[in-house]
Amino acid sequence: MIGVFDSGLGGLSVLRAIRERLPDHDLLYLADSAYCPYGPRPAAEVRVRAQVCANWLLQQGADLIVIACNTATSAAADQLRAELPVPVIGLEPGLKPAIAASRNGRVGVLATSGTLRGERFMNLVRRFASRAQIFTMPSPDLVGYVEAGDLNGPEVRAALTGYLEPLRSQGVDAVVLGCTHFPFLRPLIAELAGPEIEIIDTGPAVAEQVSRIVEVYAIDPDGGTLRFATTGDPEAVGPPLVRIWGEEVALIKAEI
Numbered sequence: 001m002i003g004v005f006d007s008g009l010g011g012l013s014v015l016r017a018i019r020e021r022l023p024d025h026d027l028l029y030l031a032d033s034a035y036c037p038y039g040p041r042p043a044a045e046v047r048v049r050a051q052v053c054a055n056w057l058l059q060q061g062a063d064l065i066v067i068a069c070n071t072a073t074s075a076a077a078d079q080l081r082a083e084l085p086v087p088v089i090g091l092e093p094g095l096k097p098a099i100a101a102s103r104n105g106r107v108g109v110l111a112t113s114g115t116l117r118g119e120r121f122m123n124l125v126r127r128f129a130s131r132a133q134i135f136t137m138p139s140p141d142l143v144g145y146v147e148a149g150d151l152n153g154p155e156v157r158a159a160l161t162g163y164l165e166p167l168r169s170q171g172v173d174a175v176v177l178g179c180t181h182f183p184f185l186r187p188l189i190a191e192l193a194g195p196e197i198e199i200i201d202t203g204p205a206v207a208e209q210v211s212r213i214v215e216v217y218a219i220d221p222d223g224g225t226l227r228f229a230t231t232g233d234p235e236a237v238g239p240p241l242v243r244i245w246g247e248e249v250a251l252i253k254a255e256i
């Protein structure tokens with residue numbers, strides 16, 4: 001079984017990509033909704049929550065754990081890989097594919113403040129600094145809109161316009177979605193950014209890596225069941241989860 005966790009519902013974008021790639025594997029998704037969002041929280045607190053979530057997934061029988069959150073990956077991936085007896089896959093903003101897609105070498109990054117101030121992201125920028133100009137845009141309130149299932153309302157449209165206009169004024173022609181919540185806003189981002197700007201989502205690349213690790217560790221298909229859990233109130237989390245996922249699903253409470 002593959003366990004996937006995020007601070008909330010954003011990691012569903014990664015879960016969907018994994019589901020498409022590995023439909024015969026059981027998947028368990030944990031939304032740490034009681035502590036969402038991770039972005040504004042100190043790295044030490046995010047690290048503790050990531051440990052709690054990963055250990056819960058392990059107790060449920062996970063053979064592989066995916067950190068479907070850039071902020072949690074930055075804060076906790078190295079520690080989890082050192083501590084856990086199963087493979088741990090994290091993610092990072094897709095600067096490399098964005099630079100490859102850019103025509104003018106000017107790349108924008110939409111992400112939470114927690115991701116942008118993390119050492120992992122700073123190292124990534126330093127690694128590619130000679131190949132492109134990177135323009136970052138903290139976009140903390142977008143997570144809340146996605147958590148509420150608001151993907152195209154007037155408030156989220158106004159917020160995105162405010163974030164994208166400075167990037168457009170810098171002449172970027174590629175924008176990285178540096179938070180797993182943001183792919184659910186991709187149609188709106190594409191509309192507001194315009195056809196000349198390439199939108200980069202790392203979900204499919206993560207699913208490809210999961211597929212490789214499944215082969216390396218010989219993790220056999222186990223039926224293809226799909227389960228969802230939250231540390232928050234299932235009655236509050238359930239409706240936006242269904243809106244985002246696109247079909248009715250059962251949601252249990254994880255008491256952690």
